Amino acid sequence: MARLRVGVLISGRGTNLQALIDAGADPAAPAEVALVISSQGDAPGLARARAAGIRSEVINHRAFNAKQGFEASMDAALRSARIDLVCLAGFMRILTPWFVERWRDRLINIHPSLLPAFKGLDTHARVLASGARFSGCTVHFVRAEMDDGPIIVQAVAPVIQGDTPETLAARVLELEHRCYPLAVQLIAEGRVWIRSERVEIANAMITNAIMINPVG
Numbered sequence: 235m236a237r238l239r240v241g242v243l244i245s246g247r248g249t250n251l252q253a254l255i256d257a258g259a260d261p262a263a264p265a266e267v268a269l270v271i272s273s274q275g276d277a278p279g280l281a282r283a284r285a286a287g288i289r290s291e292v293i294n295h296r297a298f299n300a301k302q303g304f305e306a307s308m309d310a311a312l313r314s315a316r317i318d319l320v321c322l323a324g325f326m327r328i329l330t331p332w333f334v335e336r337w338r339d340r341l342i343n344i345h346p347s348l349l350p351a352f353k354g355l356d357t358h359a360r361v362l363a364s365g366a367r368f369s370g371c372t373v374h375f376v377r378a379e380m381d382d383g384p385i386i387v388q389a390v391a392p393v394i395q396g397d398t399p400e401t402l403a404a405r406v407l408e409l410e411h412r413c414y415p416l417a418v419q420l421i422a423e424g425r426v427w428i429r430s431e432r433v434e435i436a437n438a439m440i441t442n443a444i445m446i447n448p449v450g
């Protein structure tokens with residue numbers, strides 16, 4: 235069967251991109267990263283694409299007068315590479331409803347909190363300030379509102395006394411690297427569907443069981 239062709243949008247270091255590349259390196263995997271687009275010419279993630287022999291493009295928003303031109307250029311690149319699924323992986327531009335609708339249900343994002351809690355930036359500092367005992371990460375379909383949309387996979391990480399935003403981020407990031415490839419795999423296997431803006435997954439029990447990270 236043809237593998238799902240994944241396009242990854244990045245702006246920075248690209249560790250989630252690397253997790254997706256590594257998952258696709260297995261010839262038996264149902265999905266492969268076929269295109270990387272960076273909004274930043276100096277994003278370290280671009281070297282990851284190069285090292286894996288994956289096509290990459292820099293599409294810098296500053297080169298366009300309007301957001302529409304920037305997004306139309308990304309849309310054209312994704313279509314010409316015959317991309318089936320777009321993954322936002324540390325992509326730091328907010329997408330307009332035009333782009334989000336054009337890729338509706340074929341556009342997913344990873345966020346380092348248990349959505350719908352702690353949307354937006356400085357997530358880990360805000361989690362620590364709140365006194366929450368648990369945090370985690372979420373992979374979700376993208377809707378027009380930021381960090382919003384049907385949830386596909388989540389994983390839980392404990393907040394440990396003495397945590398800094400950096401130590402919590404590192405614990406959550408390990409989970410991100412497991413959750414993102416899992417969400418892509420589930421979609422590629424045709425096991426994910428959306429009903430009334432909620433995700434249903436065939437054999438979801440297995441999925442949930444492996445994503446709980448015990449304390450200690």
Ligand code: GAR
Binds near residue numbers: 244248325381410
């Ligand atoms: C990840 O922690 C991701 O969850 C976060 O940016 C980081 C990118 O790291 N995304 C967001 O905060 C989106 N709202 P990476 O470049 O190493 O994958």
